[in-house]
Amino acid sequence: MKTPHIETTAVRTQIERSQYQEHSVPIYLTSSYVFEDAEDMRASFSEEKERNIYSRFSNPNTSEFVEKIAKMEGAETGFAFATGMSAVFSTLAALLNSGDHIISSRSVFGSTHALFTKYFPKWNISHSYFNVTEVDKIESLITPQTKILFAESPTNPGVDILDLEKLGEIAKKHKLILIIDNCFATPYLQNPIKFGADLVIHSATKLIDGQGRVLGGVTVGNSELIREIYLFSRNTGPALSPFNAWILSKSLETLPVRLDRHCENALKVAEFLEADPNTENVKYPFLKSHPQYEIAKKQMKQGGNIVSFEIKGGIEAGRKFIDAIQLCSRSANLGDTRSIVTHPASTTHSKLSEEERLETGISPGLVRVSVGLEHVDDIIGDLKQALNS
Ligand SMILES: Cc1ncc(COP(=O)(O)O)c(C=O)c1O
Numbered sequence: 001m002k003t004p005h006i007e008t009t010a011v012r013t014q015i016e017r018s019q020y021q022e023h024s025v026p027i028y029l030t031s032s033y034v035f036e037d038a039e040d041m042r043a044s045f046s047e048e049k050e051r052n053i054y055s056r057f058s059n060p061n062t063s064e065f066v067e068k069i070a071k072m073e074g075a076e077t078g079f080a081f082a083t084g085m086s087a088v089f090s091t092l093a094a095l096l097n098s099g100d101h102i103i104s105s106r107s108v109f110g111s112t113h114a115l116f117t118k119y120f121p122k123w124n125i126s127h128s129y130f131n132v133t134e135v136d137k138i139e140s141l142i143t144p145q146t147k148i149l150f151a152e153s154p155t156n157p158g159v160d161i162l163d164l165e166k167l168g169e170i171a172k173k174h175k176l177i178l179i180i181d182n183c184f185a186t187p188y189l190q191n192p193i194k195f196g197a198d199l200v201i202h203s204a205t206k207l208i209d210g211q212g213r214v215l216g217g218v219t220v221g222n223s224e225l226i227r228e229i230y231l232f233s234r235n236t237g238p239a240l241s242p243f244n245a246w247i248l249s250k251s252l253e254t255l256p257v258r259l260d261r262h263c264e265n266a267l268k269v270a271e272f273l274e275a276d277p278n279t280e281n282v283k284y285p286f287l288k289s290h291p292q293y294e295i296a297k298k299q300m301k302q303g304g305n306i307v308s309f310e311i312k313g314g315i316e317a318g319r320k321f322i323d324a325i326q327l328c329s330r331s332a333n334l335g336d337t338r339s340i341v342t343h344p345a346s347t348t349h350s351k352l353s354e355e356e357r358l359e360t361g362i363s364p365g366l367v368r369v370s371v372g373l374e375h376v377d378d379i380i381g382d383l384k385q386a387l388n389s
Helices: 006-012 038-045 060-073 084-095 110-123 135-141 164-173 223-236 242-253 255-275 293-299 314-324 354-359 376-387
Strands: 077-081 101-105 126-130 146-152 177-181 199-203 217-221 279-283 306-311 340-342 366-370
Touching (some): 006 060, 006 255, 060 077, 060 242, 077 084, 084 110, 084 146, 084 199, 084 223, 101 110, 110 126, 135 164, 146 164, 164 293, 255 279, 314 366
Parallel strands (some): 101 126, 101 146
């Protein structure tokens, strides 16, 4: 059979059936596995045999989830984590040594920023930031200690786009490990490995679950790097639970269908917001006015489900808007069937200083909308009445 389409991979990647010939994969809620005899045990622990030993190392449900994401991303293999942040932390911690240096886009998720600025310095791991519009400056930041080039695209919450092809070229030229947090795009909309990424990370908590139920994370990519990450994680214990892996693998079956509607709704919401006199700086990757529209078109299938904008009138107007919302949820999550409005300055990025927020593109009045799967007229109706309140 020729390589199936991504929709088919999402539905048909499945672990071997048990003796019960189930159609839908069961949940393997087991912490450990049994062995035939002492020799079987020895060979399994020495990795002469590839098999499940203990669910901190591997489990049939997590293996299915990882295999599916890896295939959808065009990656060799991967490892699944309890959360997106444990994927980010374990991936970096497994690959970095004391004295190493990371170069990263300044616009990264708040907790990733906290890793770079508060925790990695404890282990003598330093970082340099570049602005999303200054990819050309990356080479001037490289030192002999630089090991990793890290970026998110689209960024959270500013919805900026980084040119993955350019990042891939720089990483290759300088032998850096390129790691892309692909959370906002999902494997359906963007495959960073095609552009030269060595590793791709997802918070599966977002659009991969898509229904606001479970936490999860995953890193896929080059098998030698994943081996390092696996060995680190097997010992330190950030593994995804089998139950959550089962949920997430099932969710992937509908990811393409859900994303098509999320993106269709989000584009309509972005067009509405752009035309509304109470807003400014509306950003959505597939709006022609987006500063990196051409790059977004080159590397993404569709624009995703996140729209950001500013309300004229600053922080007070922002607060009033959030209070007036009736249908959408006031929540810090994103990528749910239910539309969500967030005020990053007072929630997800509140730990940053005002100056750091502005550097990351988060103004006091910035609002992030995670566009859900309600009827788009109802979502727009809610935003409209809140903007006019
Ligand atoms: C871009 C990005 N990376 C990582 C994370 C962390 O994921 P989790 O909340 O699953 O730990 C998030 C969470 O919002 C995110 O938006």
